[in-house]
Amino acid sequence: MERKVKTFALICLIIISSTFLSAQNQDSTGTAKKLLRLSLKDLMNVEVVTASRKAEKYSEAPANVIIVTSDMIKKRGYMNLTEVFEDLPGFDFTTKVPAGEYTSQVIFRGLTDAGQTKLLIMVDGIVVNNISNGWLTATSYDIPLSDIERIELVSGPGSSLYGANAYAGLINIITKDAFKNTDKNYFIDADITLGENSTVAPQIFTGYRFDNGLSVQLAGRLYTTDGDHGKGRPDPGNYFHNNYEPDSVLTTEYGNIVNETVNGRTKYISDGFDNYINDFSLRGKVNIKDLTVGFSYWHRDEGLGSTLVGYEYFSNTPGIKHSLEQGGLTVYANYESQLTDNVFSKTILHHRNTTELPGTGFTYTYKFQSVDNGINPAVVDKRKSYSGKGSETRVEQQVNIDFTKDHNIVLGFLLEERNEEYYGISLGPEQDAGSTIIQSTFDSEEKSVQPVYFRQNAAFYFHDELVFENKYRFTAGLRYDYNNASGGIINPRFALVGSPYKNLTAKILYGHAYKAPTVFELFDEWAGNEDLKPQGIKTAELELSYLLSDNMSIKGNYYYSMLDNLINITENPDPVAVPIGPNGEHETYYQNVGSTNLSGFTFSIMQNVYDNLSYSINYTGTIGEDGSEIDNVARHKINFTCNYRLWNMLNINLRGNYVGKVKAPLLNRYFQPKTTATIADVGYDYVTADDPNGYIPDHFTLNLTLRGENLFGENVRLVPEIIVRNLLGTEYFTAGRQLIMGVRPVDEIQSSIQNPEGYNPAYHPQPGREILFRLVYNL
Numbered sequence: 001m002e003r004k005v006k007t008f009a010l011i012c013l014i015i016i017s018s019t020f021l022s023a024q025n026q027d028s029t030g031t032a033k034k035l036l037r038l039s040l041k042d043l044m045n046v047e048v049v050t051a052s053r054k055a056e057k058y059s060e061a062p063a064n065v066i067i068v069t070s071d072m073i074k075k076r077g078y079m080n081l082t083e084v085f086e087d088l089p090g091f092d093f094t095t096k097v098p099a100g101e102y103t104s105q106v107i108f109r110g111l112t113d114a115g116q117t118k119l120l121i122m123v124d125g126i127v128v129n130n131i132s133n134g135w136l137t138a139t140s141y142d143i144p145l146s147d148i149e150r151i152e153l154v155s156g157p158g159s160s161l162y163g164a165n166a167y168a169g170l171i172n173i174i175t176k177d178a179f180k181n182t183d184k185n186y187f188i189d190a191d192i193t194l195g196e197n198s199t200v201a202p203q204i205f206t207g208y209r210f211d212n213g214l215s216v217q218l219a220g221r222l223y224t225t226d227g228d229h230g231k232g233r234p235d236p237g238n239y240f241h242n243n244y245e246p247d248s249v250l251t252t253e254y255g256n257i258v259n260e261t262v263n264g265r266t267k268y269i270s271d272g273f274d275n276y277i278n279d280f281s282l283r284g285k286v287n288i289k290d291l292t293v294g295f296s297y298w299h300r301d302e303g304l305g306s307t308l309v310g311y312e313y314f315s316n317t318p319g320i321k322h323s324l325e326q327g328g329l330t331v332y333a334n335y336e337s338q339l340t341d342n343v344f345s346k347t348i349l350h351h352r353n354t355t356e357l358p359g360t361g362f363t364y365t366y367k368f369q370s371v372d373n374g375i376n377p378a379v380v381d382k383r384k385s386y387s388g389k390g391s392e393t394r395v396e397q398q399v400n401i402d403f404t405k406d407h408n409i410v411l412g413f414l415l416e417e418r419n420e421e422y423y424g425i426s427l428g429p430e431q432d433a434g435s436t437i438i439q440s441t442f443d444s445e446e447k448s449v450q451p452v453y454f455r456q457n458a459a460f461y462f463h464d465e466l467v468f469e470n471k472y473r474f475t476a477g478l479r480y481d482y483n484n485a486s487g488g489i490i491n492p493r494f495a496l497v498g499s500p501y502k503n504l505t506a507k508i509l510y511g512h513a514y515k516a517p518t519v520f521e522l523f524d525e526w527a528g529n530e531d532l533k534p535q536g537i538k539t540a541e542l543e544l545s546y547l548l549s550d551n552m553s554i555k556g557n558y559y560y561s562m563l564d565n566l567i568n569i570t571e572n573p574d575p576v577a578v579p580i581g582p583n584g585e586h587e588t589y590y591q592n593v594g595s596t597n598l599s600g601f602t603f604s605i606m607q608n609v610y611d612n613l614s615y616s617i618n619y620t621g622t623i624g625e626d627g628s629e630i631d632n633v634a635r636h637k638i639n640f641t642c643n644y645r646l647w648n649m650l651n652i653n654l655r656g657n658y659v660g661k662v663k664a665p666l667l668n669r670y671f672q673p674k675t676t677a678t679i680a681d682v683g684y685d686y687v688t689a690d691d692p693n694g695y696i697p698d699h700f701t702l703n704l705t706l707r708g709e710n711l712f713g714e715n716v717r718l719v720p721e722i723i724v725r726n727l728l729g730t731e732y733f734t735a736g737r738q739l740i741m742g743v744r745p746v747d748e749i750q751s752s753i754q755n756p757e758g759y760n761p762a763y764h765p766q767p768g769r770e771i772l773f774r775l776v777y778n779l
Contacts, residue, residue, distance in 0.1 A: 046067065076703075078145065080097055092110075097277075100304045128330070131352070160478055163459055167537055168513075189777070228272075230765060240761070246266065252445060253377075275303040293331075328353060330351070363384070382428040394417075426442060478490055485516075486534055495507065517535075553605070561599065568590070601621045617640040620637045659699055662734075669743050702730075704722075723774060724769065725770040734764045
């Protein structure tokens with residue numbers, strides 16, 4: 001019912017706006033057409049703001065920067081940020097969308113952790129990572145795409161400007177200032193996407209400017225689908241198919257009791273996994289002169305997908321929830337002022353919260369599930385669910401000073417207060433999302449108080465840029481962060497950017513970054529470690545780009561990163577010092593595991609062959625310490641896009657992704673050779689791949705977007721689109737997301753083992769061919 005109400009509300013908003021504005025609409029396509037005619041040489045002069053916290057030419061930015069424009073998002077048919085990242089160098093994925101409680105499990109430059117806390121994501125400079133756990137968010141359908149001007153990806157350490165989480169890199173989503181450089185006073189862009197599995201996804205971007213200059217703009221999105229429930233996806237190890245409930249069930253009332261049987265065998269577990277999506281987001285801002293006030297609201301309600309093994313959890317059984325529910329709200333005020341010709345000031349005040357709602361959770365097959373065996377009194381399902389929220393209030397002041405045209409500085413400070421909650425984990429009745437009292441704590445079922453941690457942060461940053469000989473730019477900067485929990489830390493940065501020869505740009509970059517341990521890493525009941533220290537990284541890189549002509553460019557980048565105090569889940573080295581719990585708690589847990597290094601190389605080429613034909617190709621190679629491969633990361637990846645405009649009426653876009661074979665961790669036993677020693681170590685015989693060699697197989701996928709333009713005449717702005725994901729129907733799966741891999745018992749003994757080793761599958765089956773139809777209306 002809630003889904004239908006949201007859909008109806010968005011459609012009504014589209015109709016009302018359309019009716020009100022249609023009589024007054026002005027032509028607003030001129031700017032877009034100019035952008036389409038830009039040569040690659042012109043694109044080098046497009047301004048970016050993330051690399052230095054100030055506007056500068058893309059080619060002069062003191063960082064490895066990649067831009068994804070709104071035109072690229074439109075032509076390529078991207079539906080979420082995960083799809084955007086798949087086409088960019090440096091990204092690997094384990095889970096995608098929906099991806100369980102952590103959102104998409106992204107690996108960037110060979111670096112990740114639970115929920116990817118080493119990659120910072122911002123919208124207009126305001127961080128959107130989960131507050132308590134630092135997880136990367138906004139990678140599903142919980143963010144509008146219609147109001148995005150561009151996405152700026154900065155690879156490499158960014159803590160010298162942006163603090164924690166900007167460890168491997170940072171992403172800044174720049175939203176449109178809809179009334180800048182235009183005379184129009186109103187607009188509406190709307191689209192609706194329809195597809196298989198009851199997929200319905202309306203989206204709107206609208207705005208109005210009053211006579212006094214006050215402007216209002218709003219972007220909203222709803223994405224709903226029943227999902228394919230994982231059926232028809234590749235599952236050779238039967239992690240989600242052909243499974244039965246265990247022979248006995250652990251109950252809190254009667255201990256272990258015999259499970260129910262049907263025709264002499266325990267009940268069949270429904271095949272597949274729940275991957276429905278019901279995401280809603282709304283973003284808006286009001287601007288008057290130098291002041292902007294805005295907000296962003298999002299709510300995610302999704303199935304947990306393939307993140308938990310299907311033989312140990314009810315992942316697709318009707319009537320048993322297997323779901324994630326999260327939300328967030330940000331409100332902000334941004335005041336920018338050109339104090340003098342040489343001094344620019346920017347003040348930002350924001351408050352935000354992120355929430356894990358009690359709808360997040362699952363039900364075990366081997367304990368706390370309903371049983372009516374005819375011997376013991378019947379017991380009911382007791383669902384394990386999670387709840388927690390974090391809040392953050394920050395004030396930040398930045399000043400940019402241009403001493404001369406060749407010398408400028410950026411300096412600023414921020415003060416921040418955060419409330420971080422560790423999960424309230426309940427068993428049975430869902431807890432009150434607005435309370436820190438857990439009425440039925442997992443797994444004691446007693447009342448307890450949810451822990452809340454109060455953090456105060458302060459930071460100061462300073463960056464100095466000097467231009468000499470009119471072609472070289474030297475940047476030096478640092479940031480000092482102080483946290484009442486982890487103390488102070490300094491992160492420096494240096495960059496030299498220049499053009500020693502015509503059309504050749506060289507960048508020499510060096511920077512430090514850090515990431516403090518999250519509440520999840522400190523206090524998780526299975527793997528937490530309160531003694532963790534912040535981890536650090538130092539990265540040096542060299543980038544060369546060459547403009548072969550106004551319409552063809554090549555770029556190469558090599559980086560080398562040194563990591564220390566790296567936080568990883570690893571085996572318990574001393575069970576006496578850290579006792580192992582009755583259910584295997586702390587058999588493995590988060591630890592600072594010393595130092596390592598990794599390196600990588602990217603090469604890209606872009607060309608506008610003709611006015612109506614363009615392409616881009618990028619290659620990424622990633623190498624671990626001493627030339628070794630990195631767990632869950634492909635050493636070789638190639639992405640390409642090709643865009644062709646036919647008869648000025650049909651835009652054809654092809655996107656291809658080749659992912660080389662991926663090294664599986666040793667604990668991912670499905671892909672490792674099986675021996676009598678490994679069977680003895682696990683404690684039972686188990687399933688492996690047909691020819692396990694330590695690798696997840698490579699794969700190639702192709703995506704197609706057909707966009708009809710001017711099909712009904714130039715004055716009719718109705719644009720139909722067909723989006724085909726995985727055009728070739730490639731059967732493939734991605735790597736298991738964590739080290740605690742499920743080891744599936746063989747069929748004959750599967751149901752007799754009450755609690756198999758591990759709770760994450762060895763792989764995540766990906767969908768086959770998907771076809772979506774989208775209708776776009778621009779007024």
